[in-house]
Amino acid sequence: MEIRLAKTAGFCFGVNRAVKLTYQLLDEGRKVATLGPLIHNPQVVDDLQKRGALTCSDVDDVPDGYEVVIRSHGVPETVYDKIQTRGLVFHDATCPFVAKIHKIAAEAGKNGAVLLVAGDRTHPEVEGIVGHATGPVVVFAGLSELEAWASENEPQKSIYAVAQTTFRVESWEACKSFLKKWCTNPKIFDTICSATWTRQQEAEDLSQKCDHMVIIGGHHSSNTQKLLQVAARHTDAVSIETAAELDKNWLRGAKVVGVTAGASTPSSIIEEVLNCMSEEIRDDMSFAEMLEASEA
Ligand code: F3S
Numbered sequence: 001m002e003i004r005l006a007k008t009a010g011f012c013f014g015v016n017r018a019v020k021l022t023y024q025l026l027d028e029g030r031k032v033a034t035l036g037p038l039i040h041n042p043q044v045v046d047d048l049q050k051r052g053a054l055t056c057s058d059v060d061d062v063p064d065g066y067e068v069v070i071r072s073h074g075v076p077e078t079v080y081d082k083i084q085t086r087g088l089v090f091h092d093a094t095c096p097f098v099a100k101i102h103k104i105a106a107e108a109g110k111n112g113a114v115l116l117v118a119g120d121r122t123h124p125e126v127e128g129i130v131g132h133a134t135g136p137v138v139v140f141a142g143l144s145e146l147e148a149w150a151s152e153n154e155p156q157k158s159i160y161a162v163a164q165t166t167f168r169v170e171s172w173e174a175c176k177s178f179l180k181k182w183c184t185n186p187k188i189f190d191t192i193c194s195a196t197w198t199r200q201q202e203a204e205d206l207s208q209k210c211d212h213m214v215i216i217g218g219h220h221s222s223n224t225q226k227l228l229q230v231a232a233r234h235t236d237a238v239s240i241e242t243a244a245e246l247d248k249n250w251l252r253g254a255k256v257v258g259v260t261a262g263a264s265t266p267s268s269i270i271e272e273v274l275n276c277m278s279e280e281i282r283d284d285m286s287f288a289e290m291l292e293a294s295e296a
Pocket of ligand 1: 012014056072073095096097098163165166193194195196208263
């Protein structure tokens with residue numbers, strides 16, 4: 001069995017920045033509270049908690065004396081207001097690609113435009129984007145929801161359209177084509193981040209050359225689940241959070257297995273999975289040797 005690891009597997013720039021910052025603060029002996037789990041990876045979040053970091057769902061839950069870390073997903077404007085009202089020290093790890101969308105969201109309302117957001121309305125990043133809008137906002141999960149909204153509304157004079165940074169590339173392209181036909185001169189911002197583009201593209205290419213694809217990442221990680229959807233279109237694909245979830249029987253007989261990982265998957269977990277798969281290769285070899293021996 002040959003294992004092919006995607007070059008882009010693992011931490012993206014924004015996640016790496018947020019994780020590094022939080023560990024650095026802990027190393028400096030600061031009391032740290034993150035607003036929500038820092039990244040969509042339970043193993044990293046567990047480790048941070050063991051080191052003393054708190055995970056708070058609201059600014060009101062942050063104990064006095066703790067410094068707040070805003071994760072890479074970003075937060076609505078109201079959260080900054082609350083932090084300021086409480087006089088808490090904060091460290092903003094909002095990914096610059098997300099911060100750019102916040103600016104567009106604020107600008108849309110100021111220019112009298114309707115802001116269209118392609119994404120998952122329950123995802124923290126999308127909640128953050130909506131929370132920076134200064135005018136009407138419509139969130140849609142894909143082309144069919146966009147079409148349904150458009151069928152009930154007159155073509156808008158002024159439209160700003162953005163996508164969640166981890167939105168599925170193919171789906172975004174379909175939404176863009178529709179918008180260009182539906183209204184004149186929509187302002188479309190390609191906000192899917194380059195880390196997402198390249199990861200999805202590589203998953204697409206790799207999955208076409210493999211018997212199986214293993215996608216490593218948090219089960220609640222949006223970008224990991226998108227990689228799974230992309231890979232599953234071409235081959236048998238599974239997503240696992242850790243090596244313990246890998247079903248070795250499923251790998252048996254495969255000639256080429258592709259591996260990639262979501263943007264919030266640490267390299268230690270990728271390594272663990274690869275080691276576990278390598279053991280399988282050794283098992284296969286001994287199988288072959290046994291066969292050879294029995295034929296002799
Ligand atoms: Fe930022 Fe893109 Fe990662 S938006 S957090 S670099 S997936």
